[in-house]
Amino acid sequence: MSAARTLTPDEMEAALRQIGAERYHHLHPFHTMLHEGRCSIDQVRAWALNRYCYQRIIPHKDAAILGRIEDTVTRRIWRQRIVDHDGEIDDHPEGGLRRWLALTDGLGLERGYVTSMQGALPxxxxxxxxxxxFVSQRTVLEAIASSLTEMFSPMIIAIRVKGMLAHYDFISKDILRYFEHRLTEAPRDADFALEYVKRHATTPETQAAALDALRFKCAMLWSQLDAIQHVYVNGAPAPGAWAPGLALAERAA
Amino acid sequence: MSAARTLTPDEMEAALRQIGAERYHHLHPFHTMLHEGRCSIDQVRAWALNRYCYQRIIPHKDAAILGRIEDTVTRRIWRQRIVDHDGEIDDHPEGGLRRWLALTDGLGLERGYVTSMQGALPxxxxxxxxxxxFVSQRTVLEAIASSLTEMFSPMIIAIRVKGMLAHYDFISKDILRYFEHRLTEAPRDADFALEYVKRHATTPETQAAALDALRFKCAMLWSQLDAIQHVYVNGAPAPGAWAPGLALAERAA
Known part of the structure; x- marks a missing residue:
């Protein structure tokens, strides 16, 4: 890659957006099923239960990045992500993690079982x-570039909320409130991260690394849905994983 | 778990073997396909190419464990695993990693592509x-307990070698030589690790941790085959991953 020429900031942005167009999980068949109303309630439960694992690590990965950023100005901006996700004392106001649990609660899953992750797919x-x-070991530039899937999330969230409300009688606007907040948080976060990457990835090598970081992140999101589809759509055995009927709160059982 | 009673060493061994009977990847449908001759050459290539990632990390994980063991006597024994896997200068004699590449070579895959892991499934x-x-962060007892899948591997290796030689004309005894060596190495390693775990897991808490470590390891092996089956048997899309026809050495293309 070292013989490649340096991309202009606009070309860099276009290259990042192209990765999203080809690899972001809006293209994953499980999401199409989910949004078009073709999932059973147990498939929606499996998705929400497993995706809790991803929600859970967001403050961990943002704190790992925060701890590696040298300049105060960038740290002040990055720390807002942790505030948004963890919320305030006694959930006043609640954060993104608590809002995700509103979804798993609403689907009738026992909260302690969800947060224990004992039934999540390995x-x-x-x-x-x-x-x-990844964000702990790579450069700060790569860590920040890996967050850029947020550029693409408003598109999928709009489709998801509309589709799930239209197709599932067990879904309400209230239990999907996580996504409503992400519609304003994600673009703000993505705008900052995109500008950071365009400003700091200024050589063929650092540009290639930033593009690879976004490919990594797309693959990481994609592989979660592959695992869910393999077990809960295609019926593959999954020793020890959640199965329909398990860990339902009393009113939902 | 703290209210549970302590298992006797024999009960502990039985509990470990029970986990293998229920969760080891000899039960995985992809292995059944592979051993019964129902895989195409490209499915065998996908398996060998992806499993290189696992072969690659074996010396890394054994070195991580080695660096955490306090006593010289145990370290002297554990280091043999790294010798077995890495071999000696100029491959005289060759080690397990080189023997795995004999398999991917024999299947016609470009060696540089295999070792780059660029086509491996995320x-x-x-x-x-x-x-x-896991082995870097958990206790040494858990790290050693996670190696105990080797108790079960001679069984699957015998079936694999016999089945693959019988069913595939592109497989020879020579390119399967990795497994022949594992038939003597694995039981020796497993005997030591089993005795270590039985001697050091002497409370309900440490016994539960050791059993969980073996469950983790079974899940880690299982999830690799799930990913291979999902993409290369069920035909799920896998952006960026190896596809039939890619990275074949000239004589095999």
Whole structure:
């Protein structure tokens, strides 16, 4: 790659957006099923239960990045992500993690079972661990570039909320409130991260590394849905994983 | 678990063997396909190419464990695993990693492509990273207990070698030589690790941790085959991953 020429900031942005167009999980068949109303309630439960693992590591990965950023100005901006996700004392106001539990609660899953992650698929947990490892070990530029899937999330969230409300009688606007907040948080976060990457990735090598970081993140999100689809759509055996009927709160059982 | 009673060493061994009977990847449908001759050459290539990621991390995980063992006597024994896997200068004699490449060579895959892991499935890489992370972060007892899948491997290796030689004309005894060596190495390693775990897991808490470590390892092996089956048997899309026809050495193309 060292013989490649340096991209202009606009070309860099276009290259990042192209990765999203080809690899972001809006293209994953499980999401199409989910949004078009073709999932059973148990498939939606499996998705929400497993994706809790991803929600859980977001403050961990943001704290890992925060601890590695040298300048105060960038740290002040980055710390807002942790505030948004963890919320305030007694959930006043609540944060993104608590809002995700509103979804698993609303689907009738026992909260302690969800947060224990004992029924989550190992492949989902491994992908989430890999993300924390990535942002801890790579350059800060790569860590920030890996967050850029947020550029693409408003598109999928709009489709998801509309589709799930239209197709599932067990879904309400209130239990999907996580996504409503992300519609304003994600673009703000993505705008900052995109400007950071365009400003700091200024050589062929650092540009290639930033593009690879976004490919890694897309693969990490994609592999979670692969695992869910393999077990809960295609019916592959999954020793020890959640199965329909398990860990339902009394009113939902 | 703290209210549970302590198992006797024999009960502990039985509990470990029970985990293998229920969760080891000899039960995985992809292995059944592979051993019964129902895989195409490209499915065998996908398996060998991806499993290289696992072979690759074995010396890394053994070195991580070695660096955490306090007593000289145990270290002297554990280091043999690294010798076995890495071999000696100029491959005289060759080690397990080189023997695995004899398999991917024999299947016609370009060696540089295999060792770059660029075509490996992200889920397989994440599982392998999780294993190195596990042995680096948990207790030495848990790290050693996670190696105990070797208790079960001679069984699957015997079936694999016999089945693959019988069913595939592109497989020879020579390119399967990795497994022949594992038939003597694995039982020796497993005997030591089993005795270590029985001697050091002497409370309900440490016994539960050791059993969980073996469950983790079974899940880590299982999830690799799930990913391979999902993409190369069920035909799920896998952006960026190896596809039939790619990276074949000239004589095999």
């Amino acid at each position: 492949a989902v947990r491994f992908a989430c661990e890999a993300y924390v490892g | 889920a397989v890489r994440f599982a392998c990273e999780a294993y190195v992370g």
